[in-house]
Amino acid sequence: MVNSFGQVREFFLRTPCASLDRVLLAAVDxxxxxxxxxxAWVGFRTRGDARRFKDLDDTHGTGNVTPPGGALLGIADVRFTGQHYRSRRAGSVTVIAEAEPVGGPVTDEVLDGLAEVAVLLPRP
Incomplete structure (x- = not known):
């Protein structure tokens, strides 16, 4: 899958996802x-595939789904570190959320809170 990197991409080569929806949201503290x-909402054919994907993606340093382009929001160069990450599984869909500051000091508490809420958003 072209919208991923690292071991996550390798996983998708062996276990293709059935669907992928991604959104990029802007906020301020x-x-x-x-x-x-x-x-990102990553759908699979089976719950087992979704569980295995979540287990891999939850491991820091294994790669991830890439965010959609942020040029329209003026944030094209944001690098997601995985430090403010949450995930959940809903049947055969794994939902992942990450938050990063774009400028200025933002507390870990705020970033983690945004990821915790974002992972609960309904699929578009």
């Missing part, structure tokens, strides 16, 4: 510091 949140 209480001080007005910009934040970007990426959410």
């Amino acid at each position: 209480e001080q007005g510091n910009p934040i970007v949140v990426m959410v």
Whole structure:
């Protein structure tokens, strides 16, 4: 899958996903510091495939789904580190969410909170 990297990409070569929806959201903290949140819904043919994908993706350093382009939001160069990451599985779909600051100091608490909420968003 071209929208992934690392071991996650290798996983998709062996176990193709059935669907992929991604969104990039912009937010600000209480001080007005910009934040970007990426959410991806990765659908599989079976719950087992979704579980195996989640297990792999939850392991830091194994790769991930790439975010959609952020040029329209003015955040084309944001690098997602996986430090503010959450995931959940809903049947045969694995939902992943990551948050990163775009500029200015944003607390880990805010970034983690945004990822916790974003992973609960309904699929578009």
